[in-house]
Amino acid sequence: MLAFIIRRLLQGLIVMVAVSAIAFTMFQFVGDPVNQIVGAETTTEERAQIRESLGLNDPIVLQFGRFLVKAAKFDFGISYQFREKVSDLIFSRMPATLELAFCAAFFSLLCGIPMGVYTALRRDSWLSKIFQAVSLIGISLPTFFTGIIMIFLFSVTLRWLPSFGRGDVVDFGFWNTGLLSWTGWKAIIMPAITLGLFQMTLVMRLVRSEMLEVMRTDYIKFARARGIPARSINFRHALKNTLIPVITIVGLQLGSIIAFAIITESVFQWPGMGLLFLTAVQNADIPIMAAYLILISFLFVSINLIVDLLYVSVDPRIRITGKAL
Amino acid sequence: MKIKTLLLAGALAFGLGSAAYAKTFHFAFQGEVKSLDPYTLNETFTYSVLGNVYEGIITRGPNLEILPGLAEKWELVSPTHWRFTLRKGVKFHNGDPLTTDDVLFSAERIRANGSDLKLRVPADAEFKKVDDHTFDVMLKNPNPILPNEWETFFIMNKKWAEANNSKEPQSASATTPSFASLNANGTGPFMIESHQAGVKTVFKPNKNWWGKKEHNLDEVVFTPIKSSATRVAALLSGEVDWIDPVPLQDFDRVDNSGVAKVMAGEETRVIYLGFDQSSDELKYSDVKGKNPFKDKRVRQAFYQAVDINAIKEKVMRNRAYPTGAMISKFYFSGANKLERLKYDAEGAKKLLADAGYPNGFSITLDCPNDRYVNDEAICQAVVSMLARINIKASLNSQTKSKYFAKILEAGNYDTSFFMLGWSPGSMDSLNPLSNLIACRNKEKKLGATNVGGYCNAKVDELTAKIKGETDTAKRDAMIAEAFKIVNDDIAHIPLHTQSLAWGVSKNVEIVQRADNFIKLNWVTKK
Numbered sequence: 126m127l128a129f130i131i132r133r134l135l136q137g138l139i140v141m142v143a144v145s146a147i148a149f150t151m152f153q154f155v156g157d158p159v160n161q162i163v164g165a166e167t168t169t170e171e172r173a174q175i176r177e178s179l180g181l182n183d184p185i186v187l188q189f190g191r192f193l194v195k196a197a198k199f200d201f202g203i204s205y206q207f208r209e210k211v212s213d214l215i216f217s218r219m220p221a222t223l224e225l226a227f228c229a230a231f232f233s234l235l236c237g238i239p240m241g242v243y244t245a246l247r248r249d250s251w252l253s254k255i256f257q258a259v260s261l262i263g264i265s266l267p268t269f270f271t272g273i274i275m276i277f278l279f280s281v282t283l284r285w286l287p288s289f290g291r292g293d294v295v296d297f298g299f300w301n302t303g304l305l306s307w308t309g310w311k312a313i314i315m316p317a318i319t320l321g322l323f324q325m326t327l328v329m330r331l332v333r334s335e336m337l338e339v340m341r342t343d344y345i346k347f348a349r350a351r352g353i354p355a356r357s358i359n360f361r362h363a364l365k366n367t368l369i370p371v372i373t374i375v376g377l378q379l380g381s382i383i384a385f386a387i388i389t390e391s392v393f394q395w396p397g398m399g400l401l402f403l404t405a406v407q408n409a410d411i412p413i414m415a416a417y418l419i420l421i422s423f424l425f426v427s428i429n430l431i432v433d434l435l436y437v438s439v440d441p442r443i444r445i446t447g448k449a450l
Numbered sequence: 451m452k453i454k455t456l457l458l459a460g461a462l463a464f465g466l467g468s469a470a471y472a473k474t475f476h477f478a479f480q481g482e483v484k485s486l487d488p489y490t491l492n493e494t495f496t497y498s499v500l501g502n503v504y505e506g507i508i509t510r511g512p513n514l515e516i517l518p519g520l521a522e523k524w525e526l527v528s529p530t531h532w533r534f535t536l537r538k539g540v541k542f543h544n545g546d547p548l549t550t551d552d553v554l555f556s557a558e559r560i561r562a563n564g565s566d567l568k569l570r571v572p573a574d575a576e577f578k579k580v581d582d583h584t585f586d587v588m589l590k591n592p593n594p595i596l597p598n599e600w601e602t603f604f605i606m607n608k609k610w611a612e613a614n615n616s617k618e619p620q621s622a623s624a625t626t627p628s629f630a631s632l633n634a635n636g637t638g639p640f641m642i643e644s645h646q647a648g649v650k651t652v653f654k655p656n657k658n659w660w661g662k663k664e665h666n667l668d669e670v671v672f673t674p675i676k677s678s679a680t681r682v683a684a685l686l687s688g689e690v691d692w693i694d695p696v697p698l699q700d701f702d703r704v705d706n707s708g709v710a711k712v713m714a715g716e717e718t719r720v721i722y723l724g725f726d727q728s729s730d731e732l733k734y735s736d737v738k739g740k741n742p743f744k745d746k747r748v749r750q751a752f753y754q755a756v757d758i759n760a761i762k763e764k765v766m767r768n769r770a771y772p773t774g775a776m777i778s779k780f781y782f783s784g785a786n787k788l789e790r791l792k793y794d795a796e797g798a799k800k801l802l803a804d805a806g807y808p809n810g811f812s813i814t815l816d817c818p819n820d821r822y823v824n825d826e827a828i829c830q831a832v833v834s835m836l837a838r839i840n841i842k843a844s845l846n847s848q849t850k851s852k853y854f855a856k857i858l859e860a861g862n863y864d865t866s867f868f869m870l871g872w873s874p875g876s877m878d879s880l881n882p883l884s885n886l887i888a889c890r891n892k893e894k895k896l897g898a899t900n901v902g903g904y905c906n907a908k909v910d911e912l913t914a915k916i917k918g919e920t921d922t923a924k925r926d927a928m929i930a931e932a933f934k935i936v937n938d939d940i941a942h943i944p945l946h947t948q949s950l951a952w953g954v955s956k957n958v959e960i961v962q963r964a965d966n967f968i969k970l971n972w973v974t975k976k
Contacts, residue, residue, distance in 0.1 A: 157851070178621065203624060207631075207647040208487070208620055210626075269677075280687040280689070287687075287689055289478075289680050391676055392680060393680065396648070400648075
């Protein structure tokens, strides 16, 4: 078991180094960061001097090596645009993104599961058809579009919800949250729905197909024959068995919700890591880009690791193959 | 502090907030306030916002007229000797009084390594303390416009900067963050209450400000909103009171909303077209062995083929101000007298025929597509207008970083026909004359952005004289003469100055300045 974990950790490390290597080669094409550091009137000589002092003239391999050594010490340098520590910037923005991602995931489960169960049990009712149609929209509409439509409906026309930002934020030093204030709750509704819509569709369709399958199995038939009430069959016996794949999928999707919150964050000006990354790309702020990409790859690697470990504990066959490998 | 925030949050959560009584002005821009250190970035928006916290030696009024700032008066003792008298009783936000020492310190700091505003103060200017409220500036060469740019030569507190290890602006390659980029201590009408880079900046009025308070605000909150659609939505829903910019296609929607209006006064940037007049053969044309743009008749034909009113009405939706000058009227009053040549396609055809191109020729127009308002659309319009006089122009439009790398000095002026916009940072005619118009000369640092390679010895001579002339009337006459020669030579095709694009809530009164500065002291909210 320990060998298995160590092996997976090493693999994860390789993935992260590979991601940063690819990122570094791409940084050559984002434009000249010096143009973003200084204004238009700066002379060519001064620009050259800044390039030199930032080490941008060194061969890319050397720059990469320097970055790895520092990254290993969690030192990602100073942001070119904000002149703040990159690690401070990212950690101050992380709670916003995580809060949004968890709310979106929660929303997708809260709506997706009942909708899935309902459409599986009452396949031909009109409500099921509406749910199906909604889920089609959820899967086919691009995020920024749903976001803008919601803003125009709920912020501009009805004036119920704020169109941007996070509302009032309570700061605990190590963490800040918008979920302790009324404005914070109002602010998170639209971004969370926008971000969670696709996942909700996914959950609903997954629950539906699993339910349909489970309802056909023998033990459900026996339960019916024994005269167990329908509610108990549907929710205690059938639903429980459909949830295992759902939880796996949602767990794995959490990584992508966090990583792909970028679009939702920019539509709603949500002050999270994704927005920080987007600004960094536009301003060729390499230190932020590098740190963000590493963080996201770390997130994916660790989520996968956790899922793998859960599988191992659940399914002994994987453990055995794991040893044989 | 944290407990206070918690209590506040709780109060708000239960609807007990006093927000209804306090007047809070919310404003949103497409970009961020990058750093609070006033010397680290020469970018209009950043120092425009910091101009509410820090103040310069001079200040400028609603029409950009020069007014006394931290200095209440100044005089020219001799052409190379200026004497400034500081206002008495001015205090920094931390309570320290403003003295000459702070000015001397700031003059050093703004010219130190890591500063991006080094050009605000001439490198050879020597600052000398006379007494606590008087200082002299000694120059090597006469400079009649010395204090012109000093609205943004922000004065910092010597003691505060030294105590917080911020004696120099943080250099680009520094490995530790600097105190001054996250904190501010100016003399201005507003103080920074909190600053979270890229998220939110909160300002509170400075009760001890020396100047005349014209605003009625209790708090000001700045948020960047990157997405244009969201920015407009936030204005229309009343969550913010001011946005910049409103996208051109949303002007009517904002105006018709009933809750907000667009303020689209004239800006100072002049958009113009230029031709390569120095190469012996054009790089991007089918005319071989010679350069048709060396012939004034060809340049005039191009000029008169451009229907500026069509561009103004159709492309710019009337949000542009056609001009015949290479300088904004705000920076040179004589600009109004420099008139455009009339639109005359038939005359242009005849000029081309006289010049020996009865069937026209082909040319490539280089154009940015994300730098100026509707830049690419303007170029497309120009291409179709040129087709009417048989000039087969093809358009090469690119993103700004690639575009400027190609056509400017760094790309060896790789273009035959181009578009450029220019607004002098110095707010004075000398800047375009020596950057855009003077013959290229590396040693003298002249004509670095003279992309077309226009060169006229008479203009250079005038430019040199203008630089040293301290008599305003004489100087203005020479500037007018220089621009007249440039126009007679048809060195460029000036098109228009753009309009500003503020979206302002109906509840707010604000003064719009042509240089796009936002002055919070001129904001009143109902």
